[in-house]
Amino acid sequence: MAKKNKSALEEKKGVSVSEITNLSSIKSIQDKRKAEIDTDALTTSILNKDITALSRAITLVESKNPKHTDKANTVLKKCLPYANKSIRIGITGVPGVGKSTFIETFGKHLTSLGKRVAVLAIDPTSSITKGSILGDKTRMEELVKDNNAFIRPSASGDSLGGVARKTRESIILCEAAGFNVIIIETVGVGQSETTVHSMVDFFLLLKLAGAGDELQGIKRGIIEMADAIAINKADGDNLKRAKLAKVEFNRALHLYPEKSSQWQPKVSVCSALQNKGIDTIWEIILDYIDITSKNNYFKQKRNEQNKFWLIQTIENQLKSDFFNSPKIKKEFSKQLELIKNNETTPFAAADYLLKLN
Amino acid sequence: MAKKNKSALEEKKGVSVSEITNLSSIKSIQDKRKAEIDTDALTTSILNKDITALSRAITLVESKNPKHTDKANTVLKKCLPYANKSIRIGITGVPGVGKSTFIETFGKHLTSLGKRVAVLAIDPTSSITKGSILGDKTRMEELVKDNNAFIRPSASGDSLGGVARKTRESIILCEAAGFNVIIIETVGVGQSETTVHSMVDFFLLLKLAGAGDELQGIKRGIIEMADAIAINKADGDNLKRAKLAKVEFNRALHLYPEKSSQWQPKVSVCSALQNKGIDTIWEIILDYIDITSKNNYFKQKRNEQNKFWLIQTIENQLKSDFFNSPKIKKEFSKQLELIKNNETTPFAAADYLLKLN
Structure with missing residues (x-):
């Protein structure tokens, strides 16, 4: 293959080398980094x-290079027995709701209690905006400097x-590295919350x-998924409105049938900016x-x-293997055309394509 | 194969033969029915x-005998050019809402206008209750006698x-047989409405x-799918309440974004029993x-x-082929156990099973 494999583990060019830099020591560092990874x-x-x-291992996991995938799987397997001992929180x-400020204040509160906090993100928009959330770590100035916190911008990917x-x-x-609170941040886009x-x-x-009907404009499924709703920016003039919203959300949550966790979702007001109500959450x-x-639900x-x-993983792979096969791709559009012209049924077409596979 | 193939097209035993019946003519009728189907x-x-x-062809379509499947596909292919010329209505x-009475009155109204009406049903509960809807045709006494109507109880199936x-x-x-209004009835169970x-x-x-909150207890997705809501049994003491409910549903429907059909869903009151408001629908x-x-949306x-x-058909088949393979079935539970014991990840397990396939 003429084209060089792109690797997330390769060195970026970085800043230019100053004259006093020892070139041989640069070389030795680079060699070390590029050397065979000892899992x-x-x-x-x-x-x-x-x-x-930890950072290197995550980069390995994120790499699309098949060689890295094997290494990643080995490391994951070795780490597994030490994982799972954490609380995983989705936010x-x-x-505009103040997620970064909230995670900053919340994370600091947790480290002050002796917790070790890792923050990850899932951002389906990141491939377009190149990391719209967590990308700018400076928005969590304090937490990023905290030795008991680890912040990793969202992974990018095709799907x-x-x-x-x-x-x-x-x-x-992260769990194997001793982080016992894992926060996964996401934005309300597409299926990311469900994920x-x-x-x-x-x-x-x-x-x-906000003004108007509190329940308007929220995807209903999200409310149903929530174990708690925190009404943020409950400070100054907003406090009264936030408390009203709390009543309204509480009423809305009671309309849903009891969860199999036997947990009744809670509503709380807070101000991440003023560090109020964070402890309650x-x-x-x-x-x-x-x-x-x-009750063993956990x-x-x-x-x-x-x-x-x-x-999920199996089904996605089965589908993508099938529909991305060049033979199927070609015949699929032909069959669609036949269906359009009433020359075959979707079911007969499906049978035909499945037999081709 | 020792076991005889079960076939929906085979003769049931039926009533016992009276002494005056001509046995050879029975034989000839039976032979004719069992004879090779001329598509x-x-x-x-x-x-x-x-x-x-039409009834025989539908029985053919419903048969699980592979020989019948081929015949059914041939008939379907021949009928296709004459199909598609109808209005398909899901109800x-x-x-307890009065579906049977509604379809009876609605169907009679349509045949009186010169339409030919076919009524089919999808009933996911029918395998348990052996046909809870449309099974008892006597509930549509008038329509069943109508020459321009065709009523077929719900097909049963494993899925x-x-x-x-x-x-x-x-x-x-049904369309090929000249029916130009097709009514598909279903009950509000599981995914049947979506289907x-x-x-x-x-x-x-x-x-x-009803009494209380009109919008309570309705699966929200159903309201979103409806092109019209008919409030039935709007007669006698109920009329006033039905009209109030109409206002409420109209308000609810307006909360949804405009449909890509550019159609604004309508709410109507009717009494199928008294044949009132059926024409409006x-x-x-x-x-x-x-x-x-x-606007070409149709x-x-x-x-x-x-x-x-x-x-859908392809994806279901891919999944069922995979997960029903004996090899996969055996290994799947083993991998699940390994995941439970933190010895592998769901992703590594998926990779392993996919490679087995």
Whole structure:
């Protein structure tokens, strides 16, 4: 192959070399980085809470180079026995609701309690906007400097399924590196909430107290998925409106049938900017963990999520293998044309295409 | 094969033979029925509006015998050029809303206008209740005697997908037999409405004016799918409540964004029992056809439905082939166990199973 394989693990060009730089030591560093990845050493470093090693492993997981995929799978397998010991929290909300500020304040609160917090993101728009969320780490100035926090911008990928896989695998790596609270951020676009919901223990919806009908404009499915709704920016003139919104959301949540978790979703007001009500939200989450651990729902849900991802991954692959096969592609459009002209039925066409496969 | 093939086309034992019956003529009738099906003759009879031939062809379509499947496909192919010239109407509503009475009155109204009406049903519960809807034709006493009406109880099948295919193919046969209004009835169970919605031009939701919150208890998606809502049993003491419900539903419908059909769903009150308001519902449907024919949505929607069914059928088959393979079945549970014990990830397990295939 003439074209060089693109690799996320390759060195970027970076800043120009100053005259006093020792060129041979640059070479030695570069060689070391490009050298065969020692999965044993990498895993040991991750388990020793080495953030650089964690970052490298996530890059490995995100790489599209098949050689890296094998390495990634090896590291993941080695890390697995040390994973799963965390609370996974999904956070969503429309742009402008203050997600970054919330995660900054919430994350700082958690590290002050001795927790180690990893923040990941799923952003289906990132391939267009090149990382619209978490991309700019400076929006979490304090948290990014915190030794007990790890922030990783959203993985990019061709499909939400691909991004989801990378995020799921990154969770495992973060857990193996000793992070015991994993926050997955997403924006209210497409199916991203559903994706995040299917990989977290607790799903938090951030809202604003706005004018007009509070329930308008929210995708109904999202409310149904939420384990808690936090009405953010409840400060100054907004406080009264936020409290009214709380009443309204509480009423809305009671319309839904009881969840199989036996958990009644909570509504809370907070101001991430003024660090008010953040502790309450953490207590709500602890209550949830307590209840669902006792009734075994917590473990059950993780098992179901695993099964869901197993089946999802297989089904997506089966479909993409079929519909991307050049032979099928060609015949598919022919059959569509025949259907259009009433010369065949969708079912006969399906039988025909399946036999071709 | 020792076990005799079960066939829907085989003769049932029936009543015992009386002594005066001519045994050789019975034999000759039985032989004729069991004889090789002549697909050309069958198609010609269907096109000649022969109801017995139509019934036989539908039985052929519903048969699970592979020999019948081939014959059915041949007949379908021959009928296709004469199909598609009808209005397909889906009707849904919870049990007790008066679907049978509505279809009886509505159907009679249509035949009085010179239409030829076929009534089919999709009932995901029928395998359990052995045909809870349309099974008892006596509930449509008048319509069943009408020469311009054809009523066929719901097809049974192992899966909603299978039932759907049979119904879709029956539509083609009914159309070829000159029926120009096809009514597909369903009950509000599981995914049956979605299935019906994806095979009709117009989707009608039957409702009752009840006490309390009118919008409670309705699956929200159904309201969103409806092209019209008819509030039935609007007679006597109920009339006032029905009119109030109409206002409320109208308000609810306006909350949804405009449909790509440019059709604004209508709400209407009616009493099927007293034959009041039934004509209005037919006029609403004619309006819909008029608008969507002019803006080409009508044809577009049928094309999209065909594509949907093509893809659906393929995807279902791919999945069922994979997950029902004995090799996969065995390994699948093993992999699930490994995931549970943190010995592999859902993704690695998926890769493993896909490679086995």
